[in-house]
Amino acid sequence: DAKTTQPPSMDCAEGRAANLPCNHSTISGNEYVYWYRQIHSQGPQYIIHGLKNNETNEMASLIITEDRKSSTLILPHATLRDTAVYYCIVRNSGGSNYKLTFGKGTLLTVNP
Amino acid sequence: EAGVAQSPRYKIIEKRQSVAFWCNPISGHATLYWYQQILGQGPKLLIQFQNNGVVDDSQLPKDRFSAERLKGVDSTLKIQPAKLEDSAVYLCASSGGQGIHEQYFGPGTRLTVT
Numbered sequence: 001d002a003k004t005t006q007p008p009s010m011d012c013a014e015g016r017a018a019n020l021p022c023n024h025s026t027i028s029g030n031e032y033v034y035w036y037r038q039i040h041s042q043g044p045q046y047i048i049h050g051l052k053n054n055e056t057n058e059m060a061s062l063i064i065t066e067d068r069k070s071s072t073l074i075l076p077h078a079t080l081r082d083t084a085v086y087y088c089i090v091r092n093s094g095g096s097n098y099k100l101t102f103g104k105g106t107l108l109t110v111n112p
Numbered sequence: 113e114a115g116v117a118q119s120p121r122y123k124i125i126e127k128r129q130s131v132a133f134w135c136n137p138i139s140g141h142a143t144l145y146w147y148q149q150i151l152g153q154g155p156k157l158l159i160q161f162q163n164n165g166v167v168d169d170s171q172l173p174k175d176r177f178s179a180e181r182l183k184g185v186d187s188t189l190k191i192q193p194a195k196l197e198d199s200a201v202y203l204c205a206s207s208g209g210q211g212i213h214e215q216y217f218g219p220g221t222r223l224t225v226t
Binding site: 043044049085087096097099100102103 | 116143145152153154155156157160162167168203205207212213214215216217218219220
């Protein structure tokens with residue numbers, strides 16, 4: 001699976017959009033981009049995933065560049081409860097091995 | 113829908129003792145995972161089960177760790193004997209059906225080895 005690079009920390013004001021970047025320059029054609037988050041003392045929580053197209057769900061939007069070498073997770077209106085570590089993961093969805101390889105992620109702190 | 117259940121939530125043991133963790137995945141989920149998360153790091157996969165068969169245990173320290181999922185439902189992870197460096201949160205996750213892209217994690221078991 002391709003390696004990802006994320007900033008170690010970011011701050012965001014409550015009510016504003018949080019834009020979390022991720023670099024995955026070695027991604028291959030059959031690898032998906034996944035985002036999970038982990039709130040303090042909880043297990044990770046799935047947010048969203050995408051292959052080529054931009055994706056949106058009730059939690060967030062995922063913007064993937066045309067060359068697929070980077071992506072941005074967007075939380076449109078951040079709240080204090082969005083303070084968490086956000087993990088960007090690249091994974092091949094083929095076969096039966098669904099292992100997620102987590103890095104250190106980005107600690108997003110939403111400030112009042 | 114009930115989530116992934118784990119017990120105990122906390123465990124403190126002395127080095128060289130043994131310990132076991134239990135996980136009950138979401139009903140109907142065929143795939144079960146055990147991850148180890150050391151403080152300040154992201155979770156690391158220890159073992160993945162598909163029903164009651166092992167798909168990936170390449171990062172499981174097999175000299176001291178063992179895991180089983182005998183009936184393809186719940187699972188236990190055992191450490192014997194424990195070392196100081198085994199202090200971590202042990203997370204269980206499950207996935208299944210059409211949701212192979214989503215893994216659902218339990219709250220974890222925090223193990224402290226003294």
